[in-house]
Each structure stands twice: as structure tokens, then as C-alpha cells.
Amino acid sequence: MDPVTALLVTVVTAATPLLFAAVGELVVERSGVLNLGVEGMMLAGAVTGFAVTLTTGSGTIGIIAAAFAGAAMALVFGFLTLTLLANQVATGLALTIFGVGLSALVGSGFVGTPLPRLPRLDLPGLTDLPVVGPLLFGHDVLVYMAVLLTLAVAWFLARSRAGMILRAVGENHEAAHGLGYPVIRIRYFAVLFGGLSAGLGGAFLSLAYTPMWIEQMTAGRGWIALALVVFAAWRPLRVLVGAYLFGGVTILQLHAQGMGLFAVPSQVLSMLPYLATIVVLVVISVGPWKGRLQAPACLGRPFHPTH
Amino acid sequence: MLRLEPRAAISRKMRWLTPLLAVALTVLTGAVLFAAMGYDPIQSLRAFFVDPLTSRYGLAELGVKATPLILIATGLAVGFRAGVWNIGAEGQLTLGALAGGSVALLFWDQEGWWILPLMGIAGVIGGMAWAAIPAFLKARFDVNEILVSLMLTYVGLLLLSALIYGPLKSPEGFGFPESRMFSESAVLPGLLEGTRLHLGAAITALVVLVVWFLMTRTLFGFQVTVIGQAPAAARFAGFSQKAMIWTSLLLGGGLAGLAGLFEVAGPIGQIVPTISPGYGFTAIIVAFLGRLHPFGIVLAGLLVALSYLGGENAQITVGMPQAVTGVFQGMLLFFLLAADVLVRYRLRFGSPASSPRAARS
Numbered sequence: 129m130d131p132v133t134a135l136l137v138t139v140v141t142a143a144t145p146l147l148f149a150a151v152g153e154l155v156v157e158r159s160g161v162l163n164l165g166v167e168g169m170m171l172a173g174a175v176t177g178f179a180v181t182l183t184t185g186s187g188t189i190g191i192i193a194a195a196f197a198g199a200a201m202a203l204v205f206g207f208l209t210l211t212l213l214a215n216q217v218a219t220g221l222a223l224t225i226f227g228v229g230l231s232a233l234v235g236s237g238f239v240g241t242p243l244p245r246l247p248r249l250d251l252p253g254l255t256d257l258p259v260v261g262p263l264l265f266g267h268d269v270l271v272y273m274a275v276l277l278t279l280a281v282a283w284f285l286a287r288s289r290a291g292m293i294l295r296a297v298g299e300n301h302e303a304a305h306g307l308g309y310p311v312i313r314i315r316y317f318a319v320l321f322g323g324l325s326a327g328l329g330g331a332f333l334s335l336a337y338t339p340m341w342i343e344q345m346t347a348g349r350g351w352i353a354l355a356l357v358v359f360a361a362w363r364p365l366r367v368l369v370g371a372y373l374f375g376g377v378t379i380l381q382l383h384a385q386g387m388g389l390f391a392v393p394s395q396v397l398s399m400l401p402y403l404a405t406i407v408v409l410v411v412i413s414v415g416p417w418k419g420r421l422q423a424p425a426c427l428g429r430p431f432h433p434t435h
Numbered sequence: 436m437l438r439l440e441p442r443a444a445i446s447r448k449m450r451w452l453t454p455l456l457a458v459a460l461t462v463l464t465g466a467v468l469f470a471a472m473g474y475d476p477i478q479s480l481r482a483f484f485v486d487p488l489t490s491r492y493g494l495a496e497l498g499v500k501a502t503p504l505i506l507i508a509t510g511l512a513v514g515f516r517a518g519v520w521n522i523g524a525e526g527q528l529t530l531g532a533l534a535g536g537s538v539a540l541l542f543w544d545q546e547g548w549w550i551l552p553l554m555g556i557a558g559v560i561g562g563m564a565w566a567a568i569p570a571f572l573k574a575r576f577d578v579n580e581i582l583v584s585l586m587l588t589y590v591g592l593l594l595l596s597a598l599i600y601g602p603l604k605s606p607e608g609f610g611f612p613e614s615r616m617f618s619e620s621a622v623l624p625g626l627l628e629g630t631r632l633h634l635g636a637a638i639t640a641l642v643v644l645v646v647w648f649l650m651t652r653t654l655f656g657f658q659v660t661v662i663g664q665a666p667a668a669a670r671f672a673g674f675s676q677k678a679m680i681w682t683s684l685l686l687g688g689g690l691a692g693l694a695g696l697f698e699v700a701g702p703i704g705q706i707v708p709t710i711s712p713g714y715g716f717t718a719i720i721v722a723f724l725g726r727l728h729p730f731g732i733v734l735a736g737l738l739v740a741l742s743y744l745g746g747e748n749a750q751i752t753v754g755m756p757q758a759v760t761g762v763f764q765g766m767l768l769f770f771l772l773a774a775d776v777l778v779r780y781r782l783r784f785g786s787p788a789s790s791p792r793a794a795r796s
Contacts, residue, residue: 395596
């Protein structure tokens with residue numbers, strides 16, 4: 129594999145956890161809920177995926193367990209914000225603080241234990257193609273799952289009836305409720321999907337990206353995922369592009385640091401995803417497209433049927 | 436099924452009872468958690484919540500940890516009351532520490548009474564400058580301040596990292612990413628011999644009093660409440676939403692910046708790559724736990740500071756991972772937010788209709 133291809137392959141792996149977490153959060157936000165606990169749910173997924181894979185010896189069971197762990201965290205968030213109408217910002221932050229602590233607690237026995245990396249799906253012949261081979265083929269199953277999941281979400285939101293109802297709930301929960309849609313139940317499903325997806329993102333980190341458990345190994349990716357959703361103006365396909373773009377920046381920054389490529393400190397490059405998000409936030413708030421690219425109208429607003 | 440029935444008026448009794456309920460539930464769950472992890476629950480709880488408070492030094496440390504939490508939360512609470520969601524205090528703290536600390540490093544070989552006040556002003560301005568970005572974007576373009584202030588936190592932490600590995604690195608530091616130690620004149624005087632309690636704690640107490648006065652005895656406090664609870668009424672009364680965005684973000688940012696300065700000029704004494712163990716985020720818990728009231732925040736700040744101390748102590752005495760602190764803080768806020776529902780609603784079990792089956796269809 130030539131160095132450039134190798135570099136591009138690492139971009140794919142850097143993008144995958146972001147994609148999982150962001151596409152999950154996108155669905156949550158499109159339903160009108162802001163869950164700032166992505167980082168916590170990812171960590172729960174990472175530590176659970178690792179622990180279960182280690183004890184059962186099966187990566188598949190580990191991945192499923194990670195998804196459930198993320199969903200379990202999301203359920204706590206959902207119960208507090210949807211059933212008990214707690215403040216979403218505060219609950220999301222608590223979820224992250226809790227997730228960081230709990231995962232470190234659960235994982236304290238696993239620090240330093242190595243785990244075999246998730247198997248790559250080798251397709252004889254295809255993987256050996258120059259450039260395209262290693263780039264498109266020969267990744268582990270989670271890389272493809274992330275892309276497929278995003279495409280499925282894109283189809284679901286744009287084309288399916290359930291997806292349109294979910295969007296309606298996010299845009300105007302009063303009206304959706306008036307039409308007889310179960311607002312709270314739909315939001316529960318969205319929040320659980322967000323947790324599931326974040327859990328998978330975490331599992332990718334601890335099973336494939338660096339197959340071991342390290343405290344706070346998500347290293348802020350949950351927050352980048354939140355940024356990514358805004359960056360993508362709440363559109364799944366743009367999340368796909370954005371995740372690979374942000375992944376690329378991460379890798380670029382790592383390599384620039386190693387080679388002394390740029391005159392600027394590596395930290396400045398690391399700032400780019402965050403700064404880009406702020407710029408996008410401003411752009412979608414000022415331009416003539418304002419309104420078309422806006423956040424779901426009910427984002428972060430609690431809903432309590434008054435009758 | 437569980438059902439919520441809105442109360443006619445907010446229950447004042449519940450408002451102050453729920454934090455106590457949340458603390459009790461956290462301690463209880465903590466005991467179960469300790470037992471599940473194979474530790475003696477009574478001994479662990481003692482190590483966590485009691486032992487740190489049994490010495491003079493421990494009590495002073497409580498003050499050291501509570502100072503930034505209370506200072507930041509007091510500022511944030513004003514914004515939260517007005518519906519301005521500044522959750523980037525961690526970044527504002529970092530910028531305050533950088534700005535104020537840079538003043539100390541600029542005059543590192545000089546002595547003088549004027550250095551500390553100058554650092555204080557620089558710290559406040561640093562925090563305010565960082566908070567001014569979301570304030571400007573929110574007031575001018577209606578950009579979501581939650582996301583902007585959050586993103587800027589990461590930018591701020593990276594900025595600290597870039598500077599401490601670069602221009603702020605001590606020339607005599609053998610390449611370690613640390614600044615010079617601050618000079619005698621740039622370090623906050625201690626309040627209690629033999630402990631780390633510093634002047635910042637006293638200033639924080641003063642700030643709490645001032646903010647309490649502002650919030651309860653002035654038109655400003657009234658405006659904050661009206662804008663937060665009845666934006667339409669506030670517009671009708673001619674209260675400026677934009678002015679409130681600016682004021683609350685600058686206040687929150689300024690106090691967070693001051694808290695950051697107190698850290699580098701107090702317990703730390705130099706600029707290091709990690710200035711705060713997440714005080715800016717934890718302060719949000721403190722603000723809620725303290726019911727967004729300055730005096731409530733003092734109590735909440737002391738309690739949450741205890742969770743930091745307890746975590747450290749439990750690690751030393753019972754060998755528990757320090758991560759327990761985060762679990763406790765998270766649980767505390769979960770229970771508080773859950774219990775909060777009692778303030779605004781009555782819990783009712785069963786459906787209003789005669790049969791639950793009929794109600795569901």
C-alpha cells in the first residue's frame with residue numbers, strides 16, 4: 129500500500145466513530161430533542177463493547193452489547209427529559225459526566241489488556257486492487273455499518289412516512305400532537321436510536337480503532353459529533369461528507385505533527401472542526417437560506433400535553 | 436401509568452426539599468454501588484463524605500475546590516435564569532487563566548502590589564472576551580449560544596495547549612510544558628496558615644453577596660426573571676433581550692475567567708496544560724443544585740467540592756478509582772433533575788379515565 133492510500137484508509141477509520149455518533153444525534157435532534165450526552169453514551173458503548181468482547185470472545189456480541197449500553201444511557205436521558213420533563217441541556221451534560229465516570233469505573237480492571245482487532249472483511253481479489261482496493265474493501269464490518277446506517281437514515285427521514293412524522297414532531301410538536309401522533313413515544317424511539325448509534329461509535333473505538341480500553345478514549349469525539357450535526361445542517365448525507373471531512377482533518381493534524389509539515393502548531397489544526405462549526409452556525413443563521421437550513425423548530429423544547 | 440399533573444403554582448417547599456432528596460438518593464445509591472463493587476459501603480461512604488471534613492486542612496481544601504465552582508456557578512445562574520445558556524465556562528475559565536497568567540509571566544522578575552490586581556482584571560477580561568463571541572453571535576445573528584460556547588471551550592483548551600507547548604513554556608523548565616512559577620507578588624495570599632485556602636475564596640464570598648443583592652434588590656434582577664420566564668411580557672415592558680444576552684454572558688464569562696485566574700494564581704502557581712478538572716462543566720451542576728440562587732449555590736458548591744475531595748480520599752484510603760467522583764456528580768444531577776418534577780407537577784398514578792385500557796386507545 130502506498131503512503132497516500134494508507135493515509136486515506138486511516139481517514140476512513142477516523143471518520144467512522146464520528147459518523148455513528150453524529151447520525152444518531154441527528155435523528156434525535158430532528159425529533160426535537162437535544163442530547164448533549166453523546167460523549168457519555170459513546171464511552172458506555174466503548175467500555176461495554178470491550179468488556180463483553182473480552183469475556184465472551186465474540187466481537188459480534190460485544191458490538192450488540194455496546195449498542196445496548198448506549199441505548200441504556202439514552203433511556204436514562206429519555207426518562208428524565210421526556211417523562212419527567214427535565215431540562216435537556218443539564219440532563220445531557222449530566223449524562224456525559226456520568227458516562228465518563230461510570231466507564232472509567234467499569235473499565236478500571238481492563239486498562240492495558242489488549243484485544244485482537246475486529247476482523248477485516250477481506251474479499252480476495254478486490255482488496256488487492258491498487259488504491260481502490262484498500263480504500264473501499266478490507267475494512268471491518270462497523271465501517272460499512274456506519275455508512276449503511278447513514279444512508280438508511282437519509283432514506284428514512286426523506287422518504288418514509290415514519291420519518292416524516294418524526295420530522296413533524298421535531299418541527300411542531302403541538303401540531304403533531306394535535307394530529308394524534310404520540311410525540312413522547314416517537315421522541316423516545318429517536319433518543320434510543322441515538323444512544324444505540326453512539327454506543328456503536330464507542331465500540332468501534334475500543335474494538336477496531338485502538339483495540340483496548342483507555343479512560344476517556346473518545347477524547348471529545350462526542351462533542352465533535354454534536355458539532356457535525358450542526359455543520360451538516362441536520363442533513364444525513366452532509367453528515368456523511370462532514371464525518372469524512374472531520375476525520376480527514378484529524379488525520380492530517382496527526383501527520384502534520386509527525387512530519388513538521390506546517391508552520392502552525394498542531395493544536396491550531398485541531399481547532400478547525402470546532403471553528404468550522406461556528407462558521408457554519410453563523411452562515412445558516414444569516415444567509416438568504418435562513419429558514420431552510422435552520423435547526424428543527426422544537427429543538428430542546430420540552431413537550432407536555434396539556435389535556 | 437405515571438402521570439404528571441401541573442401544580443397551580445410552583446411548590447416553594449419542594450423547591451428546597453428536592454435538592455436534599457437528591458443528595459439522600461445519591462448517597463443511598465452510592466452505598467449500593469460501593470457494595471456492588473465489593474467495598475464496605477459504610478467505610479467507603481465515610482471515606483468519601485466524612486473523613487475529608489475531619490481535619491483543618493481538609494476543610495480548607497473544601498474551600499479551595501468550592502471557590503471556582505461557586506464563582507462560576509454564580510455567574511452562570513444569572514444567565515440560566517434569563518434563558519441564556521452559556522455552557523462554555525470551562526473555555527472562559529481557561530482564557531481567564533491564560534490572560535491573567537500571562538500578566539504574571541510578563542512581570543515575572545518584578546515585585547509590586549499592583550501585579551495581582553492587574554492579573555485579576557486581565558483574567559476577567561480574558562473570560563469576558565471568550566464569552567463575548569457567543570454573545571455577539573447570539574445578539575446579532577441569533578446563533579445558538581449553547582453550541583458556540585461549547586465549541587469555543589474546545590478551541591480554548593487547544594489554545595492553552597498550543598501556548599503552553601510554545602511561547603509560555605518556561606525557558607528553565609527542561610522542556611516540560613509548564614510556564615515559569617509565578618513570582619511572590621503574583622500569587623494570591625493565603626487565608627489560613629498551613630493550608631492552600633487563598634484570597635480568592637474571600638473574593639468569591641463577596642461576589643456572591645453582590646450578585647445576591649443585584650438579583651433580589653435591583654431592577655436588573657427583576658428584568659432577568661421576567662425575560663427568563665415571560666419573554667413576551669419582558670418585550671412589552673421594554674426590557675432589552677439583547678442587552679440581557681450581553682450582560683449575562685459577560686458576567687458568566689468574567690467570573691469564569693476570574694475563577695481560572697484564581698486557580699493559576701492560587702493552588703497551582705503557574706500555567707500548566709490542565710488548569711481545571713472540569714470546574715466549568717461541574718459548575719453547571721452546582722448552579723442547578725443551588726436552585727440558581729446565590730446562597731443555594733454556596734451550599735451546592737461546597738457539596739460538589741466534597742465529591743472531588745471524597746473521590747481523592749477514597750482513592751487513597753480504600754483504593755477506589757477516582758472516577759467515582761464523576762459517577763457521584765452525574766447521579767446527583769440526575770436525581771435532582773428527576774426530583775425537580777415535583778416542584779412543578781404532582782405525580783399521579785393511574786389514568787384519569789376509569790380504565791387504563793380505555794385511556795390508551
